[in-house]
Amino acid sequence: MNTGFSPWAVLALAASMSGGAFAQDKIKVGFMLPYSGTYTALGVAIENGFRMYVNEQGGKLAGREIEFFKVDDESDPAKATDNVNRLIKRDKVDVLVGTVHSGVAMAMARAAKESGTVLIVPNAGADAVTGAMCAPNIFRSSFSNWQSSYPMGVVAARQEGKKTAMTITWKYAAGEEMTNAFKEGFEKEGGKVSKQLTLPFPNVEFQALLTEIAAARPEAVFAFFAGAGAVKFVKDYYAAGLHKSIPLYGPGFLTDGTLDAQGEAAQGLLTTLHYADELGTERDRRFRAAYAQAFKLQPDVYAVQGYDAAQMLAVGLKATGGDIGKKAVFQQALEKATIASPRGDFTIGKSHNPVQDIYLRKVEGKENRRVGVALKGLGDAGRGCRM
Numbered sequence: 001m002n003t004g005f006s007p008w009a010v011l012a013l014a015a016s017m018s019g020g021a022f023a024q025d026k027i028k029v030g031f032m033l034p035y036s037g038t039y040t041a042l043g044v045a046i047e048n049g050f051r052m053y054v055n056e057q058g059g060k061l062a063g064r065e066i067e068f069f070k071v072d073d074e075s076d077p078a079k080a081t082d083n084v085n086r087l088i089k090r091d092k093v094d095v096l097v098g099t100v101h102s103g104v105a106m107a108m109a110r111a112a113k114e115s116g117t118v119l120i121v122p123n124a125g126a127d128a129v130t131g132a133m134c135a136p137n138i139f140r141s142s143f144s145n146w147q148s149s150y151p152m153g154v155v156a157a158r159q160e161g162k163k164t165a166m167t168i169t170w171k172y173a174a175g176e177e178m179t180n181a182f183k184e185g186f187e188k189e190g191g192k193v194s195k196q197l198t199l200p201f202p203n204v205e206f207q208a209l210l211t212e213i214a215a216a217r218p219e220a221v222f223a224f225f226a227g228a229g230a231v232k233f234v235k236d237y238y239a240a241g242l243h244k245s246i247p248l249y250g251p252g253f254l255t256d257g258t259l260d261a262q263g264e265a266a267q268g269l270l271t272t273l274h275y276a277d278e279l280g281t282e283r284d285r286r287f288r289a290a291y292a293q294a295f296k297l298q299p300d301v302y303a304v305q306g307y308d309a310a311q312m313l314a315v316g317l318k319a320t321g322g323d324i325g326k327k328a329v330f331q332q333a334l335e336k337a338t339i340a341s342p343r344g345d346f347t348i349g350k351s352h353n354p355v356q357d358i359y360l361r362k363v364e365g366k367e368n369r370r371v372g373v374a375l376k377g378l379g380d381a382g383r384g385c386r387m
């Protein structure tokens, strides 16, 4: 029988009637983020930013509607494999977006690598994710832990003239990698880190360690904490009076999204990060105004990273004509892309980590004001990455 249609048209029609053609299906995005615990606000800001970009595109990317699935990862590495498999195997998502905590992100990367599911990491800086664990289907819209903190070590020694420092953090990949990166930058410029203090994640009993710092009297302290833990640490450091004699430095997570709660205790703190409040560009102004209007909140670095994760997905989908199954095309599009981020344009390096400016910021009132660029166009070496 001659239907008058080509065989391809018949197949496409049949597929669309059965709901099977990709052009008719929604793209399934699985958020695996912390919606409870010390990093709750970070997870919420990432989801807000991601959804905001999708809404700006009318709810579709490359002509395809987006359907969201959510899992609360609780920032718990022990539950990470089960949680990510809920999204991959039960919900059959096309794209994983997550997460905040480096230990959880490494389990996600392992599962993404095994299943071939596209993973976009919107925060967690675990160096291995774009290092030894790198893969063609794994991308990051945020930073590597090394990238966030090496520049602060350089600034503390070279610009601030400090000769000795101590570090303090939670004992897990993010804290260890950031404090080691600070040490690397600081010692390369002639400083000496005398002691690296840690406590278990997400413990906030800082008193004994602050007493140890007071007794050792280094010229500076570098700390990584984030979310609710950062609020408590900065306030405890101030309450102990340490801010008067020992300047506190950190990666920007120490003061990002936390200034309302930290108040007076955070004033004057210097940090390094790939975002700052009010960068003064038209792109950033538009983003900030839209975010404030949509969520009745000021955006922070986490919101920017979520927004940019959605931008990256859009770039990949556009190149594939909306068919995320074309993995090689998706990958090549991102490797060539320049992302017009509120933070400033960035590109995606060989190991799929952003190449970006790292700003030096100073807390003034309720803002992390940019006071300079600590290192321009900084990439991550992607140690151990073979793709």
Ligand code: BEZ
Residues within 6 Å of the ligand: 100, 101, 102, 103, 123, 124, 125, 126, 174, 226, 253
């Ligand atoms: C991390 O675990 O990689 C991380 C968590 C919060 C802020 C920055 C990094």
